[in-house]
């Protein structure tokens with residue numbers, strides 16, 4: 001199909017082809033350009049490139065969306081896609097999702113993630129992340145998002161210990177969703193997955209009656225395939241516990257429950273939280289006997305990290321909505337006499353704590369809160385509750401930079417100082433990354 005070129009000054013129309021100088025990157029991993037003063041979000045391009053793009057959405061006055069059809073001047077960081085089935089040369093309807101940065105050099109992916117974090121912090125958090133004196137900004141950005149051990153050697157492949165595939169209800173074909181829709185794409189490999197998953201992945205099979213296929217390859221257990229049957233509400237793997245090893249420490253985790261997907265991510269986040277707490281201890285800001293909390297605690301990974309820094313006298317309560325995960329947390333924290341794991345929604349639990357008697361409130365205000373919410377972030381209500389609770393320190397693990405930045409703004413306005421910010425590239429070849437932010441009450 002041929003599309004007319006849009007001369008400069010004309011209003012943008014869906015289907016029109018335009019030439020764009022790509023200048024930046026936005027939240028969600030999409031590149032940014034301008035056309036006649038209007039922002040254009042352009043997919044499959046790399047900042048610095050000149051591309052030809054087809055307009056896909058022009059409803060809004062302030063911005064349009066487009067998809068790259070031809071790279072006119074390629075970035076030196078453009079690479080052959082790491083996964084043929086997800087190649088940007090394929091139509092988004094025909095390409096596998098989950099590897100939208102796979103055509104970009106790995107170190108440039110991290111720089112782009114650093115730019116997204118810096119931009120989110122500036123625009124939504126009111127925090128300007130600047131290079132230190134004498135340091136080049138590009139170098140400072142390069143250090144902001146840390147690589148997971150081993151990824152540079154493997155070009156960021158083979159890292160996933162969890163993969164979810166879907167089944168086409170009509171044909172029974174198994175595969176990932178397409179890049180921008182819920183169409184099932186048949187693939188013959190999963191290069192981001194680890195060897196255990198590659199061994200058991202039912203690629204090419206037909207699985208009528210099944211809706212989801214969760215592949216789990218734990219670090220210290222046999223790989224599992226968990227089938228979610230169409231029309232059934234029970235979560236596959238809810239009763240099957242697997243062993244994970246973080247450094248030399250064992251964790252029991254429900255096979256179908258939450259666990260970080262990158263093989264190195266549990267150890268990276270465990271170490272980062274442990275080190276953040278060690279710094280607080282060194283500064284005399286951490287009270288092991290206070291009302292310390294591990295919110296959105298899952299199987300207790302981060303409560304265990306706090307304990308490693310604070311020692312066996314630590315008092316900490318881990319709060320998690322899924323009962324099975326709480327059972328695992330109770331088991332994983334059983335050596336810690338002062339640790340409790342409770343099944344509750346964080347907002348409801350905090351509302352109860354806010355009703356506590358003065359001595360309990362006092363213990364909580366001397367405490368440290370670790371929180372690791374799902375992608376949507378802690379959100380306004382929980383952040384407001386935390387501010388009322390007023391703990392001495394907040395150690396915030398976030399997988400959405402904009403959600404983190406918004407909560408940062410609220411916390412800073414309430415008198416918390418952002419004292420440390422680290423990013424981790426635990427989702428190579430995707431736009432996702434994890435951030436650890438430490439806030440101290442003034």
Ligand SMILES: C[S@@+](CC[C@H](N)C(=O)[O-])C[C@H]1O[C@@H](n2cnc3c(N)ncnc32)[C@H](O)[C@@H]1O
Nearest residue numbers: 258296297298301320321322345346372373374
């Ligand atoms: C990103 S995971 C973190 C888990 C754990 N901290 C870890 O590192 O393995 C978020 C957890 O929050 C739980 N969760 C989600 N919404 C919740 C809520 N409103 N209250 C309590 N837990 C919640 C999920 O079940 C999940 O286990």
